[in-house]
Amino acid sequence: MLVDRANVAPKLLHWYDRHHRTLPWRAAPGEAAPDPYRVWLSEVMLQQTTVAAVKSYFAAFTTRWPTVEALAAAPDAEVMSAWAGLGYYARARNLIACARAVVDEHGGRFPSEEAELRALPGLGAYTAAAIAAIAFGQRAVVVDANVERIVERLFAIAEPLPKGRTAIYAATASITPDDHAGDFAQAMMDLGSSLCAPRKPACALCPLSEECAAFRAGEPERYPVKAAKTAKPVRRGSIFWLEAADRVLLCRRPPKGMLGGMRALPTGPWGTEDPGLTDAPIAADWRFVGAGRHVFTHFALDHKVYAARMESQDIDGEWWPIAAIEQAGLPSLFARAAAIGLAARETA
């Protein structure tokens, strides 16, 4: 027996009326659509990032830059610093570019058509569809990891990703309603984050269990089917805490690549061997003050932190007041290294 496609959206939307999450960027079901700027900002922040992590950043950004015009007018460095700690920093670079494109090319208003949204920096297939549906009430097929998992279970699609995406998109399209596509998409997210979770789905409470092929087959946890992961290599590097007159030397990372565009502590390239003091910014009386491991998406970095003082500030870089190091906008790796340098300073 096939899934009764016509039943899915009504059942899901009814469940959403009762069980929807209340979130700062979201309208309650049936309410007027929220400000497209806020929808866009939240969707970009939520890319591969948890709701819990996003909340404080969303509040800070919308307080400081309430409109897309305000954000477009902000200096790059301020936006990058405000994003520090949230990760995937290409999103922040694209956020700036997108805000300026909306102001310069669209008169400060986000386009309402999915295809036009898709052409903006940082907006891929998912985000463009989500904004079109949530902010503009368009019928758009919104497919993220939650939707993929739910749809694979509903239709028992066992073909591994990414090859299975074609079938998943078609199946999602077949259950997406003409009206309330925004609520439908958000309902799928809420269902995926609660009942239809990756592990131990709560099928007994699920409004779609009667329609679900995986549930009827007794194997909901079979999905999603994923390829095996490869082990993360370990790289090694040194990070340098160089201070002079109550300031510490910071630099800015190259615009692309790891932590691109972010303020940072000096560090050489990261490789398989411990570089020691090879890439130190200056010859000095360096002392080892601590070590750590930071795990990135596709490698881990074992790093050592070295500290030194010098008399002059005669070296290229940005001499940042140590007392304000928390405001430097350092990504987590360097924020932790700075904490090590700071602690060593107090015991020196």
Add this chain to the structure above:
DNA sequence: CACCCGTGGAC
């Protein structure tokens, strides 16, 4: 298509 790109919480 395969690979690159962060982070912190849950288990």
Add this chain to the structure above:
DNA sequence: TGTCCAAGGGT
């Protein structure tokens, strides 16, 4: 402690 993974996009 290790593993998985969260509202993906760019190249």
